[in-house]
Structures are given as structure tokens and as C-alpha cells.
Amino acid sequence: MLTLVFSSLGRRIARHPRLTVLVWVVLTAVGFALALFGVQGEGLFDRVTTGAPSVPGSPSARADEILAENDDSGPEVTLLVRGVDPADTAVADAMTDVNAGLVAIEGVETVINPYVLPGGVEDEAARPLVAENGDGFLTVVTLRTDLEPERSDAVTARVIQDFEAVPSELATAAPDAAGDATGLVASNGLIIDAITTQVQEDLTTGEKVALPVALLIMVLVFGGFLAAAMPMAGAIASIGSGLGALFGLTYLLDVDASVVNVVTVLGLGLSIDYGLLVVSRFREELHRLIDAGDDPALRRRRGDGVAHEALVRTMATAGRTVAFSALTVAISIGGLMVFRPDILRSVGAGGLAVVLIAVATALTLVPALLAFTGRRLARPGLLGRIPGLRRVLERTADVQSDEGVFSRLAGRVQRHPLWVLIGTVVVLVVLALPVLGIHVRNSGIELLPASSPQREFVDELAAQYPSSAGPQVLAVVEGGVEDAQAWADEVEGVDGVARVDPAAALDGYAVVGIHVEGGDAGSPEAVSVVRDVRALDAGTEVWVTGQAAGQVDFLDALGERVWWAVGIVVGATMILLFLMTGSVVIPVKALLTNVLSLAASLGVLVWVFQDGHLEGLLGFSSVGGIETYVVALVVAFAFGLAMDYEVFLLARVKELYDAGHPNDEAVRLGLQRSGRIITSAAAIIVVVFTGFVFGELLVIKEVGFALAVAVLIDATIVRLLLVPATMTLLGRFNWWAPGPLGRVQRRLSLSH
Incomplete structure (x- = not known):
């Protein structure tokens, strides 16, 4: 039944590829337009929120509401002047003129600094406004509370402009006492702007690093630019449409600025992963049909009949695998919506939307592009005709051989499965040990890099x-x-x-x-x-x-519903894997191995970011803990990605086992046929996540690093060693299920 659905989808796309591509071009353009320009000039980054994560209805949130309701003070802008002797009379005279100019600005309520006090710098009330080392002072301007938002912004901009001129005015008026004067200006608005601007810059930086390297890897995988360009086209469509979906979500939920990067990088990685699997399987089916000889019935079809039949077979196999994989990822990330904190709900909703978009591009846009190219993907590209590269590409782009690096690796594992199992478990447990000392915290300005003027001001x-x-x-x-x-x-x-x-x-x-x-x-x-x-x-x-109160409430909120989330994700994943494999053993094994993999990646995250290792290499300053919501995001995302690769591998092994291959041979051949895709997909997604480690916002660094490590561990230690070892030890027991359950699974026809 399910196979027929995907076969039918493949036939429809093969008949109407132009319409499919046109629809995605429009959706992508609309998505980018909404994200950049929005509605009435208010784009995505104008609508996102910033600040520490909160839990609606919690004690800290209620306290904040009471304080906000009774806050009758206007917005403040503060100037911190350094390199100045505050006690110098020339400085005092110059600041008298500055104060007069600030007070004259319509909309300014008060101006406070040592020079408005009766005793000047010597006044007891001036102590909080003078630097302890005697090298500077503060000036605080408060605006009126009755200003309209637009007017308040204009007044703030005027105050900032005057503040920025103060150091040079002091240096001119008092060269001996203020010759080295510098200033730092801060306000809540400037801090928010700094964070949202950094999010945008990090997003651009990550894409600049990730996309070219990902394209290079795919060129090696496919042996040419034509095939490599197709998953990349799906990725670009996913990014554009995903940003548009996030813009729409801002009207329903409070979307934190960091969510944009986290969700975008997920959509980018998944769309490339799924596109890679579809294109690779299409080339395999194309070669199989061509090697078998052209069927006259295929030649009589409109257009390239062989390519169309290859596309139908691809959708019936790889398309089904992609759909199952996307379902497991969507369930894992959607589990975040069970929790009360707004940031987790927005990540869950945004992640769910982007996963659906990624799988939609892989099942519609990429196949439509394949229908256009037809048999050309069976021939070596321009790179494959270069003598020096041909032998390299023959190895990396091979989709036909049942013998290779991965089958030989599986053979070695199968000769000593128990020792491999023990060794990999020991390695994963050692990597996981630092997680026992984890401390989570809600950081504020510390998320910005030390070089940021707003972070420098606070420090x-x-x-x-x-x-x-x-x-x-x-x-x-x-x-x-x-x-x-x-x-x-x-x-x-x-x-x-x-x-x-x-x-x-x-x-x-x-x-x-x-x-x-x-x-x-x-x-x-x-x-x-x-x-x-x-x-x-x-x-x-x-x-x-x-x-600290926000941290306590956040953790308490996680504890309240964590077992609901775990129950939903574990239960749904078990059911999906059972329906795909017909086994009750494999889902349990997959969950246990994924828990080990997750613990190991979290342990590495704690060792690096909490304990402060690799600060210089990765360009950050440790805050002594991990951001509260980063742990939840990493668990949800890494679990989903681990199940992603589990489905890639199991789909091939199950297909071979159903075709009559013994268990060990099915595992060996399945790893050979899927290993290249898993490692290539993992390499690409590691590059994508690593690209965001080059950003400056600490929370994005933590998420990018943790997910890159999680994928690296899962695609190497777990998928290439631990899984083949356990499946070899279990033997035919891998595929066991109680009779009634097995009959239900077979009746649903969920096998290839």
C-alpha cells in the first residue's frame, strides 16, 4: 500500500516536473521575501524576541509581570566614559555643557552623572557613578514615559548620537585629563539590536562556510556538479520556505532570535541528507535498468522511459525511507512542544515545519530535477573525464559494487562482534562521564562575544x-x-x-x-x-x-513534563521502526544505542563549553555552564538525527533480508550500500553545524558544536561499529516479533 503511494507520486512528478519546480521557485521566493521584508516593512528579524528563556505562569514570570506593571520609569540610555580624570575641573566644565544639551532634548526626563550633584565628584551620592580606579564616570539619561514608541526611538537615537560625541568633546576641552577618552553606550534596545544583528551575521557566516564545503563533498559523492546541485537546490528551497514559515510562526508564538539559526541549520542539513539519498538511489536504479538493457515498453513511453522508471523505483524505495526518517525526526523535535517554556515550544513548532519542508523538497523538487536530467546522471560528469580525478571519483561515486570499504569494515566487525561491542560501549561511556557534573544556566549578555560593545560595557x-x-x-x-x-x-x-x-x-x-x-x-x-x-x-x-530563579523555574518546568515528552517520542519511534522492520527487537536496540550516543555527545559538550576546554580554538569564554534550553534542543535534535541514520541503514538491511539474504550478509551488504550515503550525509551535516560554530553567539556555538559531535559519533562509532556488532550478535533474533504483531505489519504492506 505505502509502496504504491510513493510509486504513484514518482509517476506524477515524472509527468509534470516543470510545474513542480515552478511551485518551489515561487514558494522559495515568497519565503525569502517575507523573511527579509515581511509585511509593512517588518521582517522576520524585526519580529523575533530576545532575552532569557521564561516559563509562563512560573513564580519568576509572575514577579516580572508585577514589576513591569508597576514600572513607571522611562527607557534609559547609559554612557560609560573611560580614560578620563573625573575630578579635573576642565572635565566638569565640559560636562556641564553636555548636560545642558541633553536636558534640552525634547522627551528627556532626567540626566544623572557626578556633575549634576551639588558636591560634584566628591558628593557621596556620586560614588556609584565614578569608576573605582578613578579613570571614568557614568551618565544616565532617562526618557519620559508618555512617549509614543516611534518618538521614543527617535529621542533615544538623538541621545546616543550626543553620547558618541562626548569623548571627543572632553578630549578637546581637557586634553591633559581626557586625552585618551573613549565611550561605551548601552541600553536595552541596543542590547536587543546587538543580539539580533549577531544572529543574522552568524546565519550568514554559517551558510558561507557550510554551503560551499557541502557542495564539494557532494561532488565527490556523485562524481559531478549536476547530481550534486540537486540536493543543494533542495537545501536552498528549504531555507527560503523555512524562513517564511518561521515568519508566520511569529504571529502565533514568541520566537527567540536564536531559534532562527537553530531551525535553519536543521532544515539545511536534513534537506541535503534526504536529497543525497534520493539522488544516490536514482543513479543506482538508473544503472541497474541500463545494465539490464532497455525494455521496449520503457522506450515507448513519452520522454526518457528508463529515467522515469528509475524515478518511480527510487520513490518506492528511497522515497519511503526518507518519509519514515522525516517522521522520526519530526516526532523527536515535535516532542519539545509538550513543554511549557516558550522557547522550546517555538523551536518545536519551527523545527516541525522545517522538517516537513525538507522532506517535501526531497520528495517533490529533487525528483522533478531528476526527471529533467534523465540518463545524463548515469554518465560521468566533466570532472569524471579528468584523468587525475577519474580514479578518485570512481571510488567515491560508486553506486553499483557490493564490495568496498564498508563491506570490508563490516566483515572485520563480524569476525569479532563481542569485542567491538564492548570497546565501543566503553568509549561512549568515557565520553559521557563529564555530563555527570553538568550545570545549566540562563545567560544574558554573556551570550554575546567579548568583543561586542554591549558585552564590553557590562563587563x-x-x-x-x-x-x-x-x-x-x-x-x-x-x-x-x-x-x-x-x-x-x-x-x-x-x-x-x-x-x-x-x-x-x-x-x-x-x-x-x-x-x-x-x-x-x-x-x-x-x-x-x-x-x-x-x-x-x-x-x-x-x-x-x-x-537564577529563571533557571530554577525552567528546570522545574522540564521536570514536570519530561516523561510525557519521552513517552511520546519513544512510543512513536518504537511503533514507526516496528512498522518499517517488522521487529520488536530492533526498535529497542536502536533506542539503547541512541541513548549512549546522546550521552557521549552531551559529555563532550560539557567538557568543552562548561569546563572551558578549547576556548581559544573555538573563540568563546566559558560561562561555567550550558544554556538551559541547549540541553533540551541537543537531546531532541540529536535523537532525531540518530534515528535518521538508523532508518537509512535499516531500510537497506531489511530490503536485503526480505530478498533472501542471511542476516549477517544482509548487514554486510546493507552497510556497503548505505554506508557511503550515511557517511557522506553525516560529513555534510557536520560541516553545516560546524559552520555555525564559526559564529559569535555562544548559544549558537553550543548547539552547532554539540550537534556536529553527536552526528560524528553516531555516524562513525555507532552506525559503522556498534550497530553491525549488535546485529551480528543478535542474528535472526533481530527480526523477531510476536505472531499477531507480525501479521499486522505484513497486512499493512510496509516493506519495499
Whole structure:
């Protein structure tokens, strides 16, 4: 039944390739147009959100809502001046003129710096505004709260323009005291712009690195540019259509800026993977038909009958495999939608959309392009006619031989399967050990590279203006200040608390600022403080927020529904693999090997990014932990990709086993026929993910690196060694299923 569906799809595409290509050209163009220009000038990157992940309805989210509802202050813009002696009278005189100009800007509410205070730099109130090393000062401009958004943006831009001119004005007015003056300007808007701009730059960087290298690998795999260009065309269509789908999702969900890169790189990798499998199988079927001799019935068909028949057979085999593979990936990523955090729901929805687009291009656009090329893919391309390259391409592009590198590797594994099993498990367990010490955190400005002006501003502020830093933990207490202060006195006795600010009234509530020892808002110590503070009995409602509180709520939200997600993904994957193979043993084995592979990749991620190894090589500064949602994303994506390659391999082994080959021979030949595709696809997707490691945003680096490592481990240690070893040891038991289940599977006709 299922085979007939894909065969029929292949025939339809073979008859109407131009229409299929035209539809995808339109969809791709519309997708890119929506992402870049959007609706009414508001494109995708104008609609994405930034900031720490939040959990709707959590205590930290409720505290943030109360604070936002009662915040009557306007937007702020801050200037940090360095290389200046703040006590110099010439500097004070110059800043008097600067302050007058800032106050004169319509829409500015207040201007605060040491020079507006009665005692100037010597005033006690000026201490938080003067650098501890005496080498600079701060100026804070607050805008009026009644400004319309467009007017507020215009006023902010004018203030920033004036701020940027201050260092040169000081250097001119006081060359001895401010000759080396420099300035850093910061605001919430500038931080958001910095993150979204970095996301765009990283996306461009990743594609510039990934696409050319991926094309080169496919040229080696296929022996020419023509065949290699087809999966690449599918990838470009997936990127364009995927960005358009993400734009549409921004009207339904809050889509974080980093989601754009994560989902785009997934769509890029999967579309190339699936296109690679389809094109490779088409060339194999084409060679098989040509070698068997042209059937007169085929020649009588309109156009290239042999190519059309090869396309129908390709869709009935590789098309079915691609559909099964995409289903397993979609289920794995769709499982993220079970969780409460917005960022996981948006990644799940976006990932699901992009997976569907990737499989759609592989099952429609790529076959349509194959229908156009016909028999030409059976002949060597221009590169294959170059004497020096011909022998290389004969090996890398071979789709006909049953003997080769992978069959010989499988033969060696099958001679010592138990030792290979023990060795690979030991290696994977050793790689996984660092995950036992994992610490997750929600980072903010630390996600930006150290060279970013906004990151530099925050680092300088923490180093030279510690007294101006706000509390790491905030508690919103329902009721009056007196009751809140009595509770705050108890908080001072909590381990890890450095000091507690006096309770401040807030329209029916009171706010208590809690400073953590060490000053790291996302450290394990801060997390411990949050849990201990929440455990205190205040006699009324208390909502605790801050970076550590957000981390605690995020992890608690994951814990609430993790078993629902695991149950859905594991159950659906088991059913799909059973329907494909007719075995209840293979799905269990696949799940166990994938768990080992996942643990190993997470262990490497912790060793590199949390423990700080390879900082110089990869260009990042460790924040002492892994981003909370990165762990969830890596588990979902890596599991899906692992099942992707599992389906590629099992489809071939099952096909051979059903054709009458003994188990061990089916495993050996199946690895030979699929190994080239698996390793090539893995090499391409590793390149794609590695391309995003060259970006600057830390969360994108972590995701790209972790997924590249996960695919590398899975496609080598697991797929080429562990799986053949276990399938050899299990023998005919691989294909066992209880009688009633086997009859159901056979009745559904889900085999090739």
C-alpha cells in the first residue's frame, strides 16, 4: 500500500516536473521575501524576541509581570566614559555643557552623572557613578514615559548620537585629563539590536562556510556538479520556505532570535541528507535498468522511459525511507512542544515545519530535477573525464559494487562482534562521564562575544562600578513594607546571601533586592539562594525572580513534563521502526544505542563549553555552564538525527533480508550500500553545524558544536561499529516479533 503511494507520486512528478519546480521557485521566493521584508516593512528579524528563556505562569514570570506593571520609569540610555580624570575641573566644565544639551532634548526626563550633584565628584551620592580606579564616570539619561514608541526611538537615537560625541568633546576641552577618552553606550534596545544583528551575521557566516564545503563533498559523492546541485537546490528551497514559515510562526508564538539559526541549520542539513539519498538511489536504479538493457515498453513511453522508471523505483524505495526518517525526526523535535517554556515550544513548532519542508523538497523538487536530467546522471560528469580525478571519483561515486570499504569494515566487525561491542560501549561511556557534573544556566549578555560593545560595557560596569550593580535576586512580597522588611531580615541569614537591600514599596507589594556572594547571577550558589529563599515562610505570597530563579523555574518546568515528552517520542519511534522492520527487537536496540550516543555527545559538550576546554580554538569564554534550553534542543535534535541514520541503514538491511539474504550478509551488504550515503550525509551535516560554530553567539556555538559531535559519533562509532556488532550478535533474533504483531505489519504492506 505505502509502496504504491510513493510509486504513484514518482509517476506524477515524472509527468509534470516543470510545474513542480515552478511551485518551489515561487514558494522559495515568497519565503525569502517575507523573511527579509515581511509585511509593512517588518521582517522576520524585526519580529523575533530576545532575552532569557521564561516559563509562563512560573513564580519568576509572575514577579516580572508585577514589576513591569508597576514600572513607571522611562527607557534609559547609559554612557560609560573611560580614560578620563573625573575630578579635573576642565572635565566638569565640559560636562556641564553636555548636560545642558541633553536636558534640552525634547522627551528627556532626567540626566544623572557626578556633575549634576551639588558636591560634584566628591558628593557621596556620586560614588556609584565614578569608576573605582578613578579613570571614568557614568551618565544616565532617562526618557519620559508618555512617549509614543516611534518618538521614543527617535529621542533615544538623538541621545546616543550626543553620547558618541562626548569623548571627543572632553578630549578637546581637557586634553591633559581626557586625552585618551573613549565611550561605551548601552541600553536595552541596543542590547536587543546587538543580539539580533549577531544572529543574522552568524546565519550568514554559517551558510558561507557550510554551503560551499557541502557542495564539494557532494561532488565527490556523485562524481559531478549536476547530481550534486540537486540536493543543494533542495537545501536552498528549504531555507527560503523555512524562513517564511518561521515568519508566520511569529504571529502565533514568541520566537527567540536564536531559534532562527537553530531551525535553519536543521532544515539545511536534513534537506541535503534526504536529497543525497534520493539522488544516490536514482543513479543506482538508473544503472541497474541500463545494465539490464532497455525494455521496449520503457522506450515507448513519452520522454526518457528508463529515467522515469528509475524515478518511480527510487520513490518506492528511497522515497519511503526518507518519509519514515522525516517522521522520526519530526516526532523527536515535535516532542519539545509538550513543554511549557516558550522557547522550546517555538523551536518545536519551527523545527516541525522545517522538517516537513525538507522532506517535501526531497520528495517533490529533487525528483522533478531528476526527471529533467534523465540518463545524463548515469554518465560521468566533466570532472569524471579528468584523468587525475577519474580514479578518485570512481571510488567515491560508486553506486553499483557490493564490495568496498564498508563491506570490508563490516566483515572485520563480524569476525569479532563481542569485542567491538564492548570497546565501543566503553568509549561512549568515557565520553559521557563529564555530563555527570553538568550545570545549566540562563545567560544574558554573556551570550554575546567579548568583543561586542554591549558585552564590553557590562563587563566594565561590573569591574569598575560594582556599587551601581543591581541585586542578583529580586523578591516581590505581597503586602506592606514593614512585613516585607521583617521577612528580609530572615533572608540575610540564608547561606550565600551577601546583603539585602531595604524593602521598597510598590503599589500593594514590596520589593526586596538580594545580593549573592560572588555576584554571579547564574551560579550554583545563586540557584541555592533562590531555593532557600523560596523555602522561607513569609506569611504571605512571595515571588522570586532573577537569572537564577529563571533557571530554577525552567528546570522545574522540564521536570514536570519530561516523561510525557519521552513517552511520546519513544512510543512513536518504537511503533514507526516496528512498522518499517517488522521487529520488536530492533526498535529497542536502536533506542539503547541512541541513548549512549546522546550521552557521549552531551559529555563532550560539557567538557568543552562548561569546563572551558578549547576556548581559544573555538573563540568563546566559558560561562561555567550550558544554556538551559541547549540541553533540551541537543537531546531532541540529536535523537532525531540518530534515528535518521538508523532508518537509512535499516531500510537497506531489511530490503536485503526480505530478498533472501542471511542476516549477517544482509548487514554486510546493507552497510556497503548505505554506508557511503550515511557517511557522506553525516560529513555534510557536520560541516553545516560546524559552520555555525564559526559564529559569535555562544548559544549558537553550543548547539552547532554539540550537534556536529553527536552526528560524528553516531555516524562513525555507532552506525559503522556498534550497530553491525549488535546485529551480528543478535542474528535472526533481530527480526523477531510476536505472531499477531507480525501479521499486522505484513497486512499493512510496509516493506519495499
